[in-house]
Amino acid sequence: MRQGKKARSTQRREDSLSPDRIVEASIALLDSSGEKGLTFRALSERLATGPGAIYWHIASKNDLLTAACDAIVARTMSAPVDDATPKATIRALALAMFDAIDAHPWVGSALTRAPGQLPMVRVLERIGQPLRALGVPDEEQWATVSALLSYILGVGGQNAANTHFAREQGLDRTNFLNEVSTVWSQLDPDEYPFTRSVARRMSAHDDRVDFLVGIDLMLDGIGVARGR
The missing domain is CATH 1.10.357.10 (Tetracycline Repressor, domain 2)
Structure with a gap:
């Protein structure tokens, strides 16, 4: 029962993780820490999710940087x-x-x-x-x-x-x-x-x-x- 709740909670977090949220969090990291500070680990901590959930939307750091740049x-x-x-x-x-x-x-x-x-x-x-x-x-x-x-x-x-x-x-x-x-x-x-x-x-x-x-x-x- 406990595992089922945990799985559903994880699924809800991943479902709420949109490309726009990832990009906005990336922009915040880039503004505060520069390109060196933009890592999937730092981003996953900011978004309270696992790196795998981010990789599902964006494949690489270069793609992430380009997406953030494009938003601006x-x-x-x-x-x-x-x-x-x-x-x-x-x-x-x-x-x-x-x-x-x-x-x-x-x-x-x-x-x-x-x-x-x-x-x-x-x-x-x-x-x-x-x-x-x-x-x-x-x-x-x-x-x-x-x-x-x-x-x-x-x-x-x-x-x-x-x-x-x-x-x-x-x-x-x-x-x-x-x-x-x-x-x-x-x-x-x-x-x-x-x-x-x-x-x-x-x-x-x-x-x-x-x-x-x-x-x-x-x-x-x-x-x-x-x-x-």
């Missing part, structure tokens, strides 16, 4: 955009991805390791459609969207890496940037004239604003090319 990307890419113009849409989507990678640093590396899978396809499609609406010729669309994606993922990933490094080292952003600004301002004026000239702006720059400047430069370049 799907939410990010489905967010409404107030201004429906193509340029505004691309800016909004790019900034949304920048913020998503900042909030979930593992997303950037997960995307780069799954280039042909659904998470990347979602980003590609959402940015590609307004890019096409800008009038980019068919033969130039792939190169153009690739450049945008490389910038978004590269800068977003670097920003997330900087944030992670600062947290690990216990650095205060303002103090760190002030120190860098001071060092740069003391460089040899003949050898590093440009770096010295921007040193004072280093301590007060906004990463999100800088990111959007880059996006605007690329969009302006697309506009100039179309004008020619």
Whole structure:
């Protein structure tokens, strides 16, 4: 009798274990412990179930990481955009991805390791459609969207890496940037004239604003090319 109750209890736990629950628990683990912290053992403890029940839904850690990444990307890419113009849409989507990678640093590396899978396809499609609406010729669309994606993922990933490094080292952003600004301002004026000239702006720059400047430069370049 006791064994029957235990079997039914186990069955109920496994029945209530859905792919969505597994993915949400994986996201929580990734946010708190990074990719190294995402193990089937840690996940089974969080979900109060056995690893076998998780394997029933997801076959490997790579699949788990991709599914978690896809959940974040799907939410990010489905967010409404107030201004429906193509340029505004691309800016909004790019900034949304920048913020998503900042909030979930593992997303950037997960995307780069799954280039042909659904998470990347979602980003590609959402940015590609307004890019096409800008009038980019068919033969130039792939190169153009690739450049945008490389910038978004590269800068977003670097920003997330900087944030992670600062947290690990216990650095205060303002103090760190002030120190860098001071060092740069003391460089040899003949050898590093440009770096010295921007040193004072280093301590007060906004990463999100800088990111959007880059996006605007690329969009302006697309506009100039179309004008020619």
